[in-house]
Amino acid sequence: xxxxxxxxxxxxxxxxxxxxxxxxxxxxxxxxxxxxxxxxxxxxxxxxxxxxxxxxxxxxxxxxxxxxxxxxxxxxxxxxxxxxxxxxxxxxxxxxxxxxxxxxxxxxxxxxxxxxxxxxxxxxxxxxxxxxxxxxxxxxxxxxxxxxxxxxxxxxxxxxxxxxxxxxxxxxxxxxxxxxxxxxxxxxxxxxxxxxxxxxxxxxxxxxxxxxxxxxxxxxxxxxxxxxxxxxxxxxxxxxxxxxxxxxxxxxxxxxxxxxxxxxxxxxxxxxxxxxxxxxxxxxxxxxxxxxxxxxxxxxxxxxxxxxxxxxxxxxxxxxxxxxxxxxxxxxxxxxxxxx
Amino acid sequence: xxxxxxxxxxxxxxxxxxxxxxxxxxxxxxxxxxxxxxxxxxxxxxxxxxxxxxxxxxxxxxxxxxxxxxxxxxxxxxxxxxxxxxxxxxxxxxxxxxxxxxxxxxxxxxxxxxxxxxxxxxxxxxxxxxxxxxxxxxxxxxxxxxxxxxxxxxxxxxxxxxxxxxxxxxxxxxxxxxxxxxxxxxxxxxxxxxxxxxxxxxxxxxxxxxxxxxxxxxxxxxxxxxxxxxxxxxxxxxxxxxxxxxxxxxxxxxxxxxxxxxxxxxxxxxxxxxxxxxxxxxxxxxxxxxxxxxxxxxxxxxxxxxxxxxxxxxxxxxxxxxxxxxxxxxxx
Numbered sequence: 291x292x293x294x295x296x297x298x299x300x301x302x303x304x305x306x307x308x309x310x311x312x313x314x315x316x317x318x319x320x321x322x323x324x325x326x327x328x329x330x331x332x333x334x335x336x337x338x339x340x341x342x343x344x345x346x347x348x349x350x351x352x353x354x355x356x357x358x359x360x361x362x363x364x365x366x367x368x369x370x371x372x373x374x375x376x377x378x379x380x381x382x383x384x385x386x387x388x389x390x391x392x393x394x395x396x397x398x399x400x401x402x403x404x405x406x407x408x409x410x411x412x413x414x415x416x417x418x419x420x421x422x423x424x425x426x427x428x429x430x431x432x433x434x435x436x437x438x439x440x441x442x443x444x445x446x447x448x449x450x451x452x453x454x455x456x457x458x459x460x461x462x463x464x465x466x467x468x469x470x471x472x473x474x475x476x477x478x479x480x481x482x483x484x485x486x487x488x489x490x491x492x493x494x495x496x497x498x499x500x501x502x503x504x505x506x507x508x509x510x511x512x513x514x515x516x517x518x519x520x521x522x523x524x525x526x527x528x529x530x531x532x533x534x535x536x537x538x539x540x541x542x543x544x545x546x547x548x549x550x551x552x553x554x555x556x557x558x559x560x561x562x563x564x565x566x567x568x569x570x571x572x573x574x575x576x577x578x579x580x581x582x583x584x585x586x587x588x589x590x591x592x593x594x595x596x597x598x599x600x601x602x603x604x605x606x607x608x609x610x611x612x613x614x615x616x617x618x619x620x621x622x623x624x625x626x627x628x629x630x
Numbered sequence: 631x632x633x634x635x636x637x638x639x640x641x642x643x644x645x646x647x648x649x650x651x652x653x654x655x656x657x658x659x660x661x662x663x664x665x666x667x668x669x670x671x672x673x674x675x676x677x678x679x680x681x682x683x684x685x686x687x688x689x690x691x692x693x694x695x696x697x698x699x700x701x702x703x704x705x706x707x708x709x710x711x712x713x714x715x716x717x718x719x720x721x722x723x724x725x726x727x728x729x730x731x732x733x734x735x736x737x738x739x740x741x742x743x744x745x746x747x748x749x750x751x752x753x754x755x756x757x758x759x760x761x762x763x764x765x766x767x768x769x770x771x772x773x774x775x776x777x778x779x780x781x782x783x784x785x786x787x788x789x790x791x792x793x794x795x796x797x798x799x800x801x802x803x804x805x806x807x808x809x810x811x812x813x814x815x816x817x818x819x820x821x822x823x824x825x826x827x828x829x830x831x832x833x834x835x836x837x838x839x840x841x842x843x844x845x846x847x848x849x850x851x852x853x854x855x856x857x858x859x860x861x862x863x864x865x866x867x868x869x870x871x872x873x874x875x876x877x878x879x880x881x882x883x884x885x886x887x888x889x890x891x892x893x894x895x896x897x898x899x900x901x902x903x904x905x906x907x908x909x910x911x912x913x914x915x916x917x918x919x920x921x922x923x924x925x926x927x928x929x930x931x932x933x934x935x936x937x938x939x940x941x942x943x944x945x946x947x948x949x950x951x952x953x954x955x956x957x958x959x960x961x962x
Contacts, residue, residue, distance in 0.1 A: 350776070350777040350779075351777065351779065352779075379876050380879065471928075499922060503876075505870040505872055506869075506870050509870050510680075510681040510918075510922075511922055513677040513681060514677055515923075517668055518674070531779065534870065563784060
């Protein structure tokens with residue numbers, strides 16, 4: 291009898307527990323008032339048939355080809371339309387392409403800025419016109435809907451700290467090879483570098499000329515600097531492909547391994563090749579294919595949250611992988627992607 | 631005796647532009663050598679020559695065209711695309727020489743096209759070569775090469791020797807520049823073709839009346855410029871182990887013109903020699919190297935370069951005033 295009562299009690303408790311749990315689950319599912327199917331259909335409504343347009347400085351570079359593929363793959367997978375314009379490093383063509391996309395009222399405009407100033411006004415116009423502007427890796431002075439890319443100042447500082455570690459005891463002579471003086475990446479990367487150098491007080495920047503993203507110019511500058519400062523400890527620049535020219539000059543002077551070459555940029559095959567042959571010593575890189583996916587992820591969130599262009603600017607900073615010549619492996623870099 | 635004195639005075643009374651530029655170059659050299667430690671070292675002089683080698687090589691080709699009263703704005707584009715295509719072919723598995731042969735053929739095709747448009751359709755070279763340069767770049771980007779940069783395949787050491795090797799301790803780019811300069815000097819001063827190019831530049835109609843085959847000669851001069859552009863492209867691509875086709879958007883072609891005009895090769899044609907190219911290239915090299923060591927930023931370097939170009943053109947115009955004979959389309 292007692293046993294039966296206990297059994298009955300247990301069954302009652304269990305039933306009550308199950309009922310409570312089930313009730314709780316339903317309540318949780320309805321906090322937003324939406325079922326999973328409803329969320330899914332909102333997602334489709336928000337994104338299906340919307341257009342994302344991408345304007346890099348130029349296609350045909352590892353960095354921008356990876357972005358192109360990353361955005362294209364992710365956007366088309368969720369039913370968005372994808373448009374890319376290639377201004378081939380021509381600022382007029384780039385400005386025309388952006389203006390045309392604004393007047394076509396594309397939904398999302400992704401731009402890599404060549405300069406902090408040049409497109410700031412166009413972006414404001416675009417956002418007033420209802421187009422979200424996402425600035426990719428190189429920002430302008432205008433805070434648009436979003437920024438996806440490297441956190442340049444802390445990136446520069448990280449590279450700078452490593453140079454301080456390597457060079458402080460070796461005389462501390464460092465040459466900076468700048469890209470374009472007014473490009474955001476270049477400006478902020480150098481701010482970060484100088485922060486690290488000033489904090490240590492042991493680094494002497496002997497040269498900081500701009501090579502305009504050109505390996506040949508980087509080569510010539512480095513060759514001249516090496517003549518003047520044979521005891522140079524390191525040379526550093528914001529783009530690995532450009533720094534390969536610097537590395538060649540150091541190789542010609544027979545100082546490979548003595549003068550360290552630091553680069554930054556997309557982890558593409560030529561970078562890994564250069565690390566393996568010792569042309570570059572360290573590369574602070576990132577996966578720009580995944581940056582392309584980050585862009586589309588940000589677009590998905592914005593679309594579903596229904597924010598207006600420029601309403602709540604955000605930044606998605608890219609994680610950095612450090613590749614060194616001693617440890618570089620084949621899988622660390624992506625193979626080049628040709629034209630699509 | 632009096633005649634000799636008068637002759638010498640005449641020489642000094644109105645010095646040639648070449649001599650002026652040479653004097654300026656020497657003055658700059660002495661200034662930098664005194665004020666900058668290590669400037670006059672052998673190592674720095676070699677680095678300096680090395681840095682102007684590609685500019686110098688291109689200038690020898692441009693000189694031939696300008697002496698024939700032409701202009702080749704497509705030179706840098708031909709250089710970039712032909713070299714980048716050679717690299718692309720090598721990456722596709724082709725060996726060095728067939729790849730180079732195809733690259734050269736492409737360059738020559740553009741050169742011949744330039745010459746044909748200018749000689750037979752009689753389009754001014756300024757417009758003709760501006761257009762063919764863009765066509766060359768467009769076709770290259772569209773059909774021949776995959777990306778903006780082309781890289782040599784791993785292990786292409788024979789190719790890299792062209793730009794990175796040394797011969798008796800001298801870097802290869804300097805050797806190539808010297809060979810190109812000596813060859814073009816010999817061609818211009820010792821061969822029939824060379825003398826005819828001077829004739830063509832001085833007075834095309836007179837040259838034609840003298841029996842010079844003017845049109846084939848024009849085609850030859852542009853094809854030669856394209857050939858030199860290809861050589862320069864190989865040197866550039868192998869010295870930094872990559873060919874950046876974006877170089878066509880740089881000021882390189884104007885730097886080449888600067889070097890050519892600076893030394894005294896008149897844009898009116900028919901005047902100057904390769905010595906002027908070498909002198910002009912040296913002045914630019916000294917200026918750029920000195921300013922790099924002084925850490926003058928590149929925008930200021932461009933200003934200095936353009937002021938020098940402007941001065942050279944003004945001096946050119948003073949020494950060789952324009953007349954009906956040297957007037958040409960596109961000048962006004």
